[in-house]
Amino acid sequence: MSRLALSDTDKQARDWFADTTKSLGCKVIVDAMGNQFAIREGLKEGPPTVAGSHLDTQPTGGRYDGILGVTAGIEMLRTLHNNSITTTFPVGVVNWTNEEGARFPISMVSSGVWAGSIPLSHAHDLKEVGTGSATMKSELERIGYLGDKDCSFEAVPLAAHFELHIEQGPILEAENRKVGIVQGVQAYKWFTVSVRGADCHTGTTSFSHRADALLVASKMIVYSHRAAARKGALASTGILTLKPGSTNTVPGSVDFSLDIRSPDNHIVSEVEADCKTAFAKIAAGEDVEGLNTDFVASSKSCSVDWKLDTDSPATKFHPECISCVEDAAKSIFGGETQALTKPMTSGAGHDSVYTSKRCPTTMIFVPSRDGVSHNPVEFTKPEDCAMGAQVLMQAVLRYDRKRAEGKV
Amino acid sequence: MSRLALSDTDKQARDWFADTTKSLGCKVIVDAMGNQFAIREGLKEGPPTVAGSHLDTQPTGGRYDGILGVTAGIEMLRTLHNNSITTTFPVGVVNWTNEEGARFPISMVSSGVWAGSIPLSHAHDLKEVGTGSATMKSELERIGYLGDKDCSFEAVPLAAHFELHIEQGPILEAENRKVGIVQGVQAYKWFTVSVRGADCHTGTTSFSHRADALLVASKMIVYSHRAAARKGALASTGILTLKPGSTNTVPGSVDFSLDIRSPDNHIVSEVEADCKTAFAKIAAGEDVEGLNTDFVASSKSCSVDWKLDTDSPATKFHPECISCVEDAAKSIFGGETQALTKPMTSGAGHDSVYTSKRCPTTMIFVPSRDGVSHNPVEFTKPEDCAMGAQVLMQAVLRYDRKRAEGKV
Numbered sequence: 001m002s003r004l005a006l007s008d009t010d011k012q013a014r015d016w017f018a019d020t021t022k023s024l025g026c027k028v029i030v031d032a033m034g035n036q037f038a039i040r041e042g043l044k045e046g047p048p049t050v051a052g053s054h055l056d057t058q059p060t061g062g063r064y065d066g067i068l069g070v071t072a073g074i075e076m077l078r079t080l081h082n083n084s085i086t087t088t089f090p091v092g093v094v095n096w097t098n099e100e101g102a103r104f105p106i107s108m109v110s111s112g113v114w115a116g117s118i119p120l121s122h123a124h125d126l127k128e129v130g131t132g133s134a135t136m137k138s139e140l141e142r143i144g145y146l147g148d149k150d151c152s153f154e155a156v157p158l159a160a161h162f163e164l165h166i167e168q169g170p171i172l173e174a175e176n177r178k179v180g181i182v183q184g185v186q187a188y189k190w191f192t193v194s195v196r197g198a199d200c201h202t203g204t205t206s207f208s209h210r211a212d213a214l215l216v217a218s219k220m221i222v223y224s225h226r227a228a229a230r231k232g233a234l235a236s237t238g239i240l241t242l243k244p245g246s247t248n249t250v251p252g253s254v255d256f257s258l259d260i261r262s263p264d265n266h267i268v269s270e271v272e273a274d275c276k277t278a279f280a281k282i283a284a285g286e287d288v289e290g291l292n293t294d295f296v297a298s299s300k301s302c303s304v305d306w307k308l309d310t311d312s313p314a315t316k317f318h319p320e321c322i323s324c325v326e327d328a329a330k331s332i333f334g335g336e337t338q339a340l341t342k343p344m345t346s347g348a349g350h351d352s353v354y355t356s357k358r359c360p361t362t363m364i365f366v367p368s369r370d371g372v373s374h375n376p377v378e379f380t381k382p383e384d385c386a387m388g389a390q391v392l393m394q395a396v397l398r399y400d401r402k403r404a405e406g407k408v
Numbered sequence: 409m410s411r412l413a414l415s416d417t418d419k420q421a422r423d424w425f426a427d428t429t430k431s432l433g434c435k436v437i438v439d440a441m442g443n444q445f446a447i448r449e450g451l452k453e454g455p456p457t458v459a460g461s462h463l464d465t466q467p468t469g470g471r472y473d474g475i476l477g478v479t480a481g482i483e484m485l486r487t488l489h490n491n492s493i494t495t496t497f498p499v500g501v502v503n504w505t506n507e508e509g510a511r512f513p514i515s516m517v518s519s520g521v522w523a524g525s526i527p528l529s530h531a532h533d534l535k536e537v538g539t540g541s542a543t544m545k546s547e548l549e550r551i552g553y554l555g556d557k558d559c560s561f562e563a564v565p566l567a568a569h570f571e572l573h574i575e576q577g578p579i580l581e582a583e584n585r586k587v588g589i590v591q592g593v594q595a596y597k598w599f600t601v602s603v604r605g606a607d608c609h610t611g612t613t614s615f616s617h618r619a620d621a622l623l624v625a626s627k628m629i630v631y632s633h634r635a636a637a638r639k640g641a642l643a644s645t646g647i648l649t650l651k652p653g654s655t656n657t658v659p660g661s662v663d664f665s666l667d668i669r670s671p672d673n674h675i676v677s678e679v680e681a682d683c684k685t686a687f688a689k690i691a692a693g694e695d696v697e698g699l700n701t702d703f704v705a706s707s708k709s710c711s712v713d714w715k716l717d718t719d720s721p722a723t724k725f726h727p728e729c730i731s732c733v734e735d736a737a738k739s740i741f742g743g744e745t746q747a748l749t750k751p752m753t754s755g756a757g758h759d760s761v762y763t764s765k766r767c768p769t770t771m772i773f774v775p776s777r778d779g780v781s782h783n784p785v786e787f788t789k790p791e792d793c794a795m796g797a798q799v800l801m802q803a804v805l806r807y808d809r810k811r812a813e814g815k816v
Contacts, residue, residue, distance in 0.1 A: 169612030188611065190655050202644035202667045203596065203755030204577035205779055207637055214645055215633055218626035222699065225623055229615055229704040236610035237622055238655045242648060247598050247665040247717070248756075249646045249782075257655040259610045290698050291630065296637040309655070347611030348656075371613055374657075 001063045001376060005056040005098035006034065006139035013055045014145060017095050020074055024081040026092065029156060030147030032120060033110035034140045037156055039092040040077055042400070047157040047359075049087075049399050051076060051392055052094030052111075052351060053165060058102045062166075062378020064385075068366070069164045070095050072389035079393060088404035089159060091396055096351045097136075097145075103128050104136050111351035113151045115358050120151060153358035160321055160399050160408075161355035163363045164392040166380050168348055170371030178333070178387050180344035180365030181325050185353050187268045187314035188261040193220065195283065197302040199244055199252035207296035213254040214242055216302045219282045219291045220275070224258060226289065227274045233262035234347070235271060257309075263345040265314050279304050315353045318360035320408045321399065325364055328394035332387070360399075360408065364391050409471045409784060413464040413506035414442065414547035421463045422553060425503050428482055432489040434500065437564060438555030440528060441518035442548045445564055447500040448485055450808070455565040455767075457495075457807050459484060459800055460502030460519075460759060461573060466510045470574075470786020472793075476774070477572045478503050480797035487801060496812035497567060499804055504759045505544075505553075511536050512544050519759035521559045523766050528559060561766035568729055568807050568816075569763035571771045572800040574788050576756055578779030586741070586795050588752035588773030589733050593761050595676045595722035596669040601628065603691065605710040607652055607660035615704035621662040622650055624710045627690045627699045628683070632666060634697065635682045641670035642755070643679060665717075671753040673721050687712050723761045726768035728816045729807065733772055736802030740795070768807075768816065772799050 003009045014036060018028045021038030029037040039048045053069025073093030080087070096114075101107030104126040112118035124137035140146035149155055167173075172180055197211030221237050228235035239257040258275070262268045278288045283304040287293050326341075333340045344365055346352075355361045366388035369379040402408045411417045422444060426436045429446030437445040447456045461477025481501030488495070504522075509515030512534040520526035532545035548554035557563055575581075580588055605619030629645050636643035647665040666683070670676045686696045691712040695701050734749075741748045752773055754760075763769045774796035777787040810816045 167612065168609055169614070170617045171614065174617070186611065199783075200779060201576055201756060201781060202642065202646060203594065203669055203757075204575065204781070205755070206577070206579065207633070207642065209578045209582070209779060212633075212644070214648065215629060218629040221623060221626040222630065225615070225620075234610065234615065236620070236656075236658050238610060238657045238659060239653050240622065240648060240650060245647050247646045247667055248644075250644050251646060259655055261611055347613070348609060349611075371608060371617060373609060373612070375607075 001057050001061045002059055003055065003057045004059065004103040005100065006103065006136065006143055010056055011143040014095065017055065017070070021077060021093060024077040026077060029149050030145055031149040031151040031156060032147055033113050033123060033151040034097040034145035034147065035110050035114060035151060036095040037092055038077065039090050040080065042087045042089040042091065044089055046089045047159040048090035048092040049159045049396050050092040050094050051162050051164065051396060052096060052355065053163050054096045054099035054351060056098055056100050058100050058374045060376055061374055062376060064166045064378055064380050065168065065373055066099055068166060068380070068385055068388065072164045072392050075389050076393040076396060087397065087400045089400055091400060099351055105129050108349055108351050108354055110151065111354035114153055115354040116152060117354060117357065158355065158359045159403060161352060161359055161361040162321065162392055162395050163350060163352045164388045165350060165363055165365060166368045166373060167365040168368055168371070168373035170368070172342065172365060172367035173369060173371065175342065177342050178340045178384060179329055179391055180342050181322060181329065182317060182344050182346050182363035182365055183322060184263065184317045185315040185346040185349060186261045186263045187265045188259060188312050189268055189272060189308065190310040191258040192307045192309055193256050193258050193279065194305045195254045195302050197252045198300065200250045202248045202250055205250065208298055209300060210250055210298050211300035211302050212250050213302055214251045216283055217254040217256055220279050221256065223278050223282065223288060223291060224275050227278065228260065228271050231262065231267050231271055233260060233267050233271050235260050261347060263314055276306065312349065315356050317356060317362040320402060321360045321362035324395040324398040325362055325391060327398055328391045331394060332390055364388055364395070409465050409469050410467055411463065411465045412467065412511040413508065414511065414544065414551055418464055419551040422503065425463065425478070429485060429501060432485045434485060437557050438553055439557040439559040439564060440555055441521050441531060441559040442505040442553035442555065443518050443522060443559060444503040445500055446485065447498050448488065450495040450497040450499065452497055454497045455567040456498035456500040457567045457804050458500045458502050459570050459572065459804055460504060460763065461571050462504045462507035462759060464506055464508050466508050466782045468784055469782055470784060472574045472786055472788050473576065473781055474507055476574060476788070476793055476796065480572045480800050483797050484801040484804060495805065495808045497808055499808060507759055513537050516757055516759050516762055518559065519762035522561055523762040524560060525762060525765065566763065566767045567811065569760060569767055569769040570729065570800055570803050571758060571760045572796045573758060573771055573773060574776045574781065575773040576776055576779070576781035578776070580750065580773060580775035581777060581779065583750065585750050586748045586792060587737055587799055588750050589730060589737065590725060590752050590754050590771035590773055591730060592671065592725045593723040593754040593757060594669045594671045595673045596667060596720050597676055597680060597716065598718040599666040600715045600717055601664050601666050601687065602713045603662045603710050605660045606708065608658045610656045610658055613658065616706055617708060618658055618706050619708035619710050620658050621710055622659045624691055625662040625664055628687050629664065631686050631690065631696060631699060632683050635686065636668060636679050639670065639675050639679055641668060641675050641679050643668050669755065671722055684714065720757065723764050725764060725770040728810060729768045729770035732803040732806040733770055733799060735806055736799045739802060740798055772796055772803065
């Protein structure tokens with residue numbers, strides 16, 4: 001599945017979204033970022049309670065990431081339409097533009113503009129990755145989705161945002177559960193760690209005369225894993241580059257990424273602080289938990305520098321939204337609710353991170369086979385998709401009832 | 409200093425070598441690999457005892473690596489010429505072609521052809537690295553150095569080969585010594601180690617569900633260092649590549665180079681065997697010396713594969729040649745000989761590795777500042793170069809005397 005944002009195939013999916021939701025009695029608003037809001041009238045006026053996600057994918061994406069949240073929202077509209085149900089307040093479905101950040105390199109950029117977190121002009125000027133020269137604005141114009149409506153939470157206010165999404169991790173499947181009730185999105189910080197030693201010949205330089213940047217970086221990577229594990233956090237290195245890069249030259253220079261995550265901002269900071277202290281010692285050749293207990297110590301040491309690339313604090317979802325999802329799950333699973341559901345924290349970012357800044361928000365997870373995502377083999381069983389869609393609709397309707405009862 | 413083999417600047421250096429040695433009374437033989445043999449007649453006929461090294465450099469090389477051995481040899485010829493000394497047998501100087509392997513990608517290729525270890529046609533057909541299409545043969549023809557003489561130890565036999573070279577390591581400088589008396593060249597094996605796990609999202613995949621190829625590779629790199637250190641050997645990783653290479657994706661695939669060296673072939677094999685056993689355990693998630701004692705073990709494991717890229721057994725230099733160098737050093741350093749010299753094993757390969765297969769051979773090392781080589785800052789003090797040249801000449805003359813006395 002490859003449907004890059006604002007491509008010709010994305011235009012086809014958008015046209016389908018508009019035609020389908022209009023046929024189900026909705027009006028469709030398109031804003032200046034191409035976000036599509038399909039809104040179905042209620043008995044009373046007011047901002048809609050929506051199901052939202054995205055229809056764009058990674059270059060080699062799966063058929064569920066984002067898409068499930070939008071199509072399940074449309075299924076909700078169809079059910080209401082076919083059964084002639086009118087909600088108290090409007091309900092709707094949102095298709096957010098370029099959530100993946102795969103073609104225009106900021107993830108969740110259009111919910112970010114809507115929330116006021118990213119300037120519109122900055123988003124419009126984003127150039128596509130690779131050798132092309134198209135910008136978000138030029139592509140929005142080209143495919144006819146540069147809407148008249150301002151892209152903002154003030155121009156298009158939402159009462160609440162519910163996002164059904166695949167877990168993209170293995171936990172629900174491993175524990176034989178059906179639904180994750182998402183409490184928030186974990187905090188993360190991304191760093192580039194730079195280790196500098198000295199290039200030298202692998203054959204002529206004894207261990208005692210080396211400042212081996214890769215050996216030092218290897219110890220740091222092992223340490224970061226331990227430090228995160230101790231705190232129930234995550235630490236990961238996905239990029240590592242070295243110089244000069246020859247079999248018989250000890251690398252004098254290594255840069256690696258370090259991604260630290262936890263549901264708790266303080267834990268991220270603690271793991272960061274722990275690693276900063278330990279990395280300095282490792283670079284200086286001091287022992288840290290047996291990692292530097294080499295049989296030959298070196299008289300030379302490395303330097304280490306940290307650069308913060310991204311700082312994304314934890315998001316806590318709205319208790320009333322979470323409670324609607326819990327109640328929806330209970331009505332479906334009954335006595336098995338505890339066995340079949342699990343309170344979870346989203347490991348990855350989603351449009352719901354931005355909507356939660358401007359309206360009550362939560363998410364619903366369904367199982368991912370083997371935890372695989374951003375890959376054509378991404379898979380969620382049809383019955384699991386259906387279960388998620390049912391929880392989504394019931395949660396939206398419960399939220400509408402709470403609004404009607406003046407409880408939110 | 410950049411003088412790539414068979415370039416226009418290499419032709420200039422070769423012309424200078426030929427003109428200079430001819431002016432010192434030598435005849436100059438050029439063989440089919442462009443090796444230049446400057447030979448000065450002795451009282452008796454026979455193969456020459458030579459000083460040999462190379463005039464080519466790395467793309468950003470130093471002014472000493474190789475060059476010192478040739479220029480010191482020419483200084484020897486000049487001293488003999490100016491003092492009208494005639495040796496018993498011929499003596500000479502050799503400039504071996506493309507020792508560095510920097511332009512035509514086999515190191516020591518022309519001494520390798522001379523020794524019968526590398527087929528002439530294979531060497532002639534070597535293409536220059538980069539985008540050019542020149543071969544060794546076409547460049548030898550272009551600069552006029554494709555000689556008539558067969559390139560072989562039978563067509564141009566040598567009685568003995570002495571090579572003065574900078575240490576390219578920091579030991580002599582660190583220990584305040586002047587001369588390394590080289591006993592041989594250490595054995596080395598080069599491997600590519602491939603670790604395969606599974607790509608996954610850094611935010612959504614708990615440690616217990618990961619098969620993190622980079623974390624596993626990091627533990628292996630730390631282990632290989634320990635395993636080599638225990639045996640007084642060397643293990644080094646100079647290349648590491650990973651896929652897919654994104655901050656928020658755990659790498660499922662890592663390849664790294666492993667270079668294991670020791671003066672003793674058996675030790676190289678022992679370190680290799682130790683690492684093979686340990687790497688398999690590390691990949692499987694079993695503990696090895698505390699490296700796999702993570703706070704969160706994973707239910708998934710990685711696979712590991714080894715590919716042998718190069719196997720170069722240890723070279724032992726000739727005792728009679730070594731003894732000539734020792735005696736030369738004693739005559740210069742007297743009572744300080746033990747303090748100022750050191751028996752050493754060459755960590756790197758040199759033309760002397762190939763000559764030692766076909767004639768008695770040894771090497772003499774002089775200090776390298778900070779152990780730096782293959783770099784413009786490479787430096788050896790003038791007085792250290794002079795001391796090395798003196799030992800070289802005396803060693804060659806002592807070997808000639810031994811021949812005259814029928815002792816070799």
